[in-house]
Amino acid sequence: MSKTHDTEDALANALQGAQSQTLAVRAGQARTNEDEHSEALFLTSSYVFKDCADAQARFSGDIEGSVYSRYTNPTVRNFELRLAAMEGAEDCIATSSGMGAIMSMCLAHLSAGDHIICSSDVFGSTVVLLNNFFAKFGVEISYVKLTDINGWRDAIQPNTKLFFIETPSNPLNEVGDIRALSALSKEHNILFAVDNCFCTPALQLPLALGADLIIHSATKYIDGQGRCLGGAVVGSAEHIEPVRNVVRAGGPSMSPFNAWVFLKGLETLHLRMKAHSDSALAIAHWLESQEQIEAVFYAGLESHLGHELAKSQQSHFGGVLSFRVKGDQAAAWRFIEATQVISLTANLGDAKSTIVHPATTTHSRLSPEARATAGITDNLIRVAVGLEALDDLLIDLQRGIETL
Numbered sequence: 001m002s003k004t005h006d007t008e009d010a011l012a013n014a015l016q017g018a019q020s021q022t023l024a025v026r027a028g029q030a031r032t033n034e035d036e037h038s039e040a041l042f043l044t045s046s047y048v049f050k051d052c053a054d055a056q057a058r059f060s061g062d063i064e065g066s067v068y069s070r071y072t073n074p075t076v077r078n079f080e081l082r083l084a085a086m087e088g089a090e091d092c093i094a095t096s097s098g099m100g101a102i103m104s105m106c107l108a109h110l111s112a113g114d115h116i117i118c119s120s121d122v123f124g125s126t127v128v129l130l131n132n133f134f135a136k137f138g139v140e141i142s143y144v145k146l147t148d149i150n151g152w153r154d155a156i157q158p159n160t161k162l163f164f165i166e167t168p169s170n171p172l173n174e175v176g177d178i179r180a181l182s183a184l185s186k187e188h189n190i191l192f193a194v195d196n197c198f199c200t201p202a203l204q205l206p207l208a209l210g211a212d213l214i215i216h217s218a219t220k221y222i223d224g225q226g227r228c229l230g231g232a233v234v235g236s237a238e239h240i241e242p243v244r245n246v247v248r249a250g251g252p253s254m255s256p257f258n259a260w261v262f263l264k265g266l267e268t269l270h271l272r273m274k275a276h277s278d279s280a281l282a283i284a285h286w287l288e289s290q291e292q293i294e295a296v297f298y299a300g301l302e303s304h305l306g307h308e309l310a311k312s313q314q315s316h317f318g319g320v321l322s323f324r325v326k327g328d329q330a331a332a333w334r335f336i337e338a339t340q341v342i343s344l345t346a347n348l349g350d351a352k353s354t355i356v357h358p359a360t361t362t363h364s365r366l367s368p369e370a371r372a373t374a375g376i377t378d379n380l381i382r383v384a385v386g387l388e389a390l391d392d393l394l395i396d397l398q399r400g401i402e403t404l
């Protein structure tokens with residue numbers, strides 16, 4: 001038996017039941033006749049046909065084969081298959097960004113007159129997309145606190161089609177009960193989508209906990225080094241097919257180059273997520289012990305309200321934490337500006353640690369009242385802990401402490 005490109009089926013069989021860490025390195029591999037070891041990058045927008053009959057057959061779908069990279073691209077497909085395998089899903093469709101994934105999923109599964117219930121502290125652009133664009137086409141939106149399960153039950157209407165949450169939430173690390181929301185959604189025949197960007201399949205498997213669809217911003221931890229934008233929707237073949245049709249027709253497809261970067265990112269995802277989580281936990285404990293710090297929000301801390309729930313649905317607690325300094329906005333800004341190693345940038349999921357003042361950046365578009373309700377106070381700081389040595393990060397954060 002050949003051990004190169006003839007053995008895709010043999011590999012797929014051998015990977016049945018393999019652990020996620022193995023799937024992250026091996027799943028979705030499709031070698032070309034060059035027998036390359038690392039995945040090939042098909043940086044091409046179109047594909048040539050053997051003859052006109054072949055063109056006709058490929059266009060009609062009578063035979064398999066790529067036509068145009070907005071429809072299919074082998075590198076993008078490798079990425080989709082690998083991520084689907086890691087999430088324990090039948091299928092996945094890759095998109096140009098995380099927002100492209102949310103938009104495509106909503107376009108595919110919602111119609112005018114439908115109603116969505118969304119957790120109130122989702123990513124700001126998700127709120128803008130729903131309120132400014134889907135509302136324009138007659139989709140109704142209600143926002144409910146992630147942790148208020150009775151509030152979710154009360155918000156259900158006869159036209160509710162979709163539950164949408166992010167867990168843990170940004171930046172306060174609130175934890176949504178995926179199992180409970182799944183049970184509620186199933187009772188009412190509502191689709192349930194979880195944005196798994198903060199955890200990735202290395203830490204949390206929403207489908208196994210009862211979700212129907214998973215959203216990813218691959219831009220974050222899947223890349224892991226702050227280079228490329230990308231996203232994905234993951235779920236059953238039945239739920240993904242309509243999303244694929246939106247992406248093919250509407251065009252928010254993933255670039256093959258980005259797919260290649262993300263494929264390589266997945267290979268190290270488990271190691272990275274554990275390292276991000278270990279350092280974040282140590283930093284959260286350290287911050288909790290500083291008298292200049294008013295409160296620390298990290299689900300890994302026993303003091304966090306979502307700690308037990310997070311333990312029951314995540315293997316580690318992730319790399320993002322936030323904290324309130326004792327003082328006002330000026331104090332928070334002084335802290336941030338005193339750090340020298342940690343970058344002042346709004347992205348997260350990077351090997352480089354990042355720090356940001358949510359009230360004046362990521363959450364600045366919310367009204368002051370909405371910010372207050374969401375707990376985004378002026379003295380709150382978010383840190384996305386990277387892969388630098390823990391001691392060096394603590395030395396850098398101490399620079400901030402000394403300004404308080």
Ligand SMILES: Cc1ncc(COP(=O)(O)O)c(C=O)c1O
Binds near residue numbers: 230
């Ligand atoms: C939880 C979450 N979902 C979705 C997105 C959107 O992803 P992208 O920036 O790749 O469009 C982000 C971006 O920060 C995010 O944090």
